[in-house]
Amino acid sequence: MPARGSGTLRRLARAPSFWLGGALVAALVLVAAFGPLLVAGDPYTMSVRERLLPPSETNWLGTDEFGRDVFTRLVHGSRLTLQIGFVSVGIALVVGGLMGVVSGFVGGWFDVLVMGFVDVLLAFPAILLALAIIAVMGPGLTNTMIAVGIASVPGFARVVRAATLDVRERVYVEAARALGGSSVHIMFRHIGRNIVSPLLVLVTLQFPVALLSSAALGFVGLGAQPPEPEWGAMLVAARDYLRRAPWLVNAPGIAIVLTVLGFNLLGNALRDAFDPTQRNA
């Protein structure tokens, strides 16, 4: 596994997808961090008089079925979006990563058992896994984050284990052992350092998957509950009022697309930069 070197950074800088993707992601972070502070009004105030207004001077993106300003909701929702992404990917990273490292390092029947279980889970589409977990846990924002996180664990476990195995073969681990380092010490120091690149790629590419899954869950009412301005949930109303207020469909949808696009581009650029032997897709 090629470690990060100067060649990588150069390749990265040359890829247009890196800049575009990075810009989109940066935009999201900025909006999430500062947006709610700068935008007047609050995403929860309802106003029956102002229901379903098309985009105008006062309401840049129109109002929804409860008279709430769509633009404001969108901006506040960006925080939720980041939150969801971080928590779910974080869970997958920690749990899956630990599983992978331990499994790869220990090997033997433990490895076979754990990986067998992971393979069974991996055979299922992520959305269905998340759906099943939600079925047990019940709907809600936190549950969604947990469910999506757990559903992503098998993927992470596999990748981390592969990287662990790869590094384990390396001579310098033997050397370190010869020098007297303890097993745990070796595991975390050396393996950890070399997993960074594939892990970075995976995290960047998994973020949008988690987002799409949680948005889908929100759309079917099993994710974030109203009145939370989660982008997926915002599309539910769009469906019911499609005829009367078509603008409700565009805003959250485009927001989701741009966010997901940003991460996808970034992830692709990272992947191509780290491992140039991969054919450019």
Add this chain to the structure above:
Amino acid sequence: MLVITVLVFSMQVLLPGDPVDMMTLGQPIDQATKEGLRRELGLDRPVHEQYVAYLGGLLRGDLGRSVRTRRPVSEEIVERYPNTLRLAGAGMLVAVVLGVATGVLAAVYRDTLVDLGVSVLSTLGLSVPAFWLGLLLIFQFGVHWQWFPVMGYDSWRHLVLPAVTLGLILSAAIARMVRSSLLDVLRLDYVRTARAKGLAASVVLWRHAMSNALLPVITVIGLQAGALLGGAFIIEVVFAFPGIGELAIKAIQFRDFPLIQGVTLVVAVTTVVLNLVVDVLYGVVNPQVQFR
């Protein structure tokens, strides 16, 4: 398989709170009736006994009754399963046709505007949430131009929009794979040899390159089959399409556990079978693969 039944059953055991309490949420029912219900469902017996009873029921084809509609779960599932299969099949068809066509175009006209266009479209395609695309299509084709119906399933026309939604997104992934795999093959020596022999370019393309390029594509298609099923679930809700996806989601919304369990089981089995089929297919297509 057994593992799956254990997992599905454990779903019920794991849930926090008592199933009967959840099912009767919001209804004024006294304790005695609840106890009766529990006994009827066998919930007062120890866990392993319940599991055995569950397995027994399975073998008899009995998946319990839906709490919501009081109809046997197996009936509900059987009613809708073929619909979902048809939807998934149609979606896969659209995806493969579209994906292969655009992938080939992109590879043949490599580094031209066509290639760039395909690249952009496919990246977009992978970034779009399926349900949003569905809504957009509903609006354009269903409401605005009124070309296709948008709800239910009374004719083949009803299949078009949801299948296209599914297919479009999937085709993005397929197109990429086709393009890159075709490019790989086109570089190989034996292709150059064929060209040198003077065969027309199109012959070279179709006969030699395609058959070998298709191999990894089939793998991708197989892998995507699972995603197809997952996507179908959400799309069914968007289009109010009566398939098991819509059934499952309604069941989850209503905490209809027998139904949830039944559908989960069916879906799990389907996925396993699907994976098996893909493995076999791959072995058939690639004579070099050995069976583990």
